[in-house]
Amino acid sequence: MVTMAGSLWHGFADMGSVSTDGPFVVTRGEGARIWDAQGNSYLDATAGLWFTNVGHGRTEIADAVRAQLTTLAHYSGFGDLTADITDALADRLAALAPVPGSKIFFTSGGSDSVDTAAKLARRYWTEVGKPEKTVLVGRTKAYHGMHVAGTSLAGIPANHDGYGQLMPDAESVGWDDAKSLLGLIERVGADRVAAFFCEPIIGAGGVYLPPEGYLAEVRQICRDHDVLFVADEVVTGFGRIGGDSWFASSRFDLQPDLMTTAKGLTSGYVPMGAVFVAPRIAEPFYAGGVWWRHGYTYGGHAGAAAAAMANLDIIEREGLLAEATRLETELATVLRPLADLDAVSEVRTGLGAVSAVQLADPARAQDAVAAMRRHGVSGRAAGQGALQISPAFVMSTAEVGDLASRIGDALS
Numbered sequence: 001m002v003t004m005a006g007s008l009w010h011g012f013a014d015m016g017s018v019s020t021d022g023p024f025v026v027t028r029g030e031g032a033r034i035w036d037a038q039g040n041s042y043l044d045a046t047a048g049l050w051f052t053n054v055g056h057g058r059t060e061i062a063d064a065v066r067a068q069l070t071t072l073a074h075y076s077g078f079g080d081l082t083a084d085i086t087d088a089l090a091d092r093l094a095a096l097a098p099v100p101g102s103k104i105f106f107t108s109g110g111s112d113s114v115d116t117a118a119k120l121a122r123r124y125w126t127e128v129g130k131p132e133k134t135v136l137v138g139r140t141k142a143y144h145g146m147h148v149a150g151t152s153l154a155g156i157p158a159n160h161d162g163y164g165q166l167m168p169d170a171e172s173v174g175w176d177d178a179k180s181l182l183g184l185i186e187r188v189g190a191d192r193v194a195a196f197f198c199e200p201i202i203g204a205g206g207v208y209l210p211p212e213g214y215l216a217e218v219r220q221i222c223r224d225h226d227v228l229f230v231a232d233e234v235v236t237g238f239g240r241i242g243g244d245s246w247f248a249s250s251r252f253d254l255q256p257d258l259m260t261t262a263k264g265l266t267s268g269y270v271p272m273g274a275v276f277v278a279p280r281i282a283e284p285f286y287a288g289g290v291w292w293r294h295g296y297t298y299g300g301h302a303g304a305a306a307a308a309m310a311n312l313d314i315i316e317r318e319g320l321l322a323e324a325t326r327l328e329t330e331l332a333t334v335l336r337p338l339a340d341l342d343a344v345s346e347v348r349t350g351l352g353a354v355s356a357v358q359l360a361d362p363a364r365a366q367d368a369v370a371a372m373r374r375h376g377v378s379g380r381a382a383g384q385g386a387l388q389i390s391p392a393f394v395m396s397t398a399e400v401g402d403l404a405s406r407i408g409d410a411l412s
């Protein structure tokens, strides 16, 4: 008989085994730690799904959201309407943008941001008289969320399974091969290619750092062929890339035409995303007479904007960009020795507060995650057996060392 215990259908899960084994129920978080329903504490290796950048349990964010919700929870961001705090947040984000003068289009999360960018790229080319530029290009290993455009652009084959072709005009090139982008543009024709979507670090596809010079090279290829460069910074944004930078696009001077963000914008306290639009792309839409029929009921939600404001306050006041930079060095130092374990084939580290411990046998990924839990670490496998290490920026030096030794014990 099929076991169907519990009412909650989990995302990205084999519900057969979740029903049989029971869920892992998390009840509390503080700093870089979480607690389960039995009161056991775990180091949070992943900051949830790469988002709790300022750490768990920040009452300051909760207080800001409460104050906003009791004043004005939300109204509408369509037409000429906005909440005062949403307007102020857009100005604050524009001041941090890698491209000066960027416009900010708010969404409810990363998948919304990606599909907004996909539609905006195509609509932009229509507005400037090149409607035949419709092809969107992603990369092998890429993850761009779960809406139709993002799923179509993903380079994780299993994420396409069972849907047929969701979006025509989606192409894929090698994640680490700038020449394959050039080859595709030459084959399809620059007059048909609208945009190239690029995660500065491949995240959910297994945590792969860009080869030296890769980002600059693909950026230049896009410039040379009039293809919009879309930096998907849902993971890397708001400090996670290290280098004391708000965005990978700033650290690597990518000058993206469009930049998608979410997660670290609010540190996940409330769902929110934002697309940063370079002035050249926004211009046709600001010329008068163009009505872009796109937007989300909760885009720029006032309560979420309050969370984002408080989150940015914390990052600035506590110097958390520098803490992410500290983690870049510390993670590399403590994780590299794990490559000597039989269970580990490679450690990918050294760029931002993001690393991966690659299991030699990807089929053992769930066993490894379970072993880590027994050793007091809440972790997760991405891609093909890559243990994702992306802690909150407030994880202390001692906790980073403890994290590595617990993972080492779990994998030994």
Ligand code: PLP
Pocket (backbone or CB within 6 Å): 049, 109, 110, 111, 112, 114, 143, 144, 145, 146, 199, 203, 204, 232, 233, 234, 235, 262, 263
């Ligand atoms: N883009 C990237 C690079 C991501 O890593 C993710 C989520 O992990 C998304 C988009 C989708 O974000 P969300 O899950 O908030 O819709």
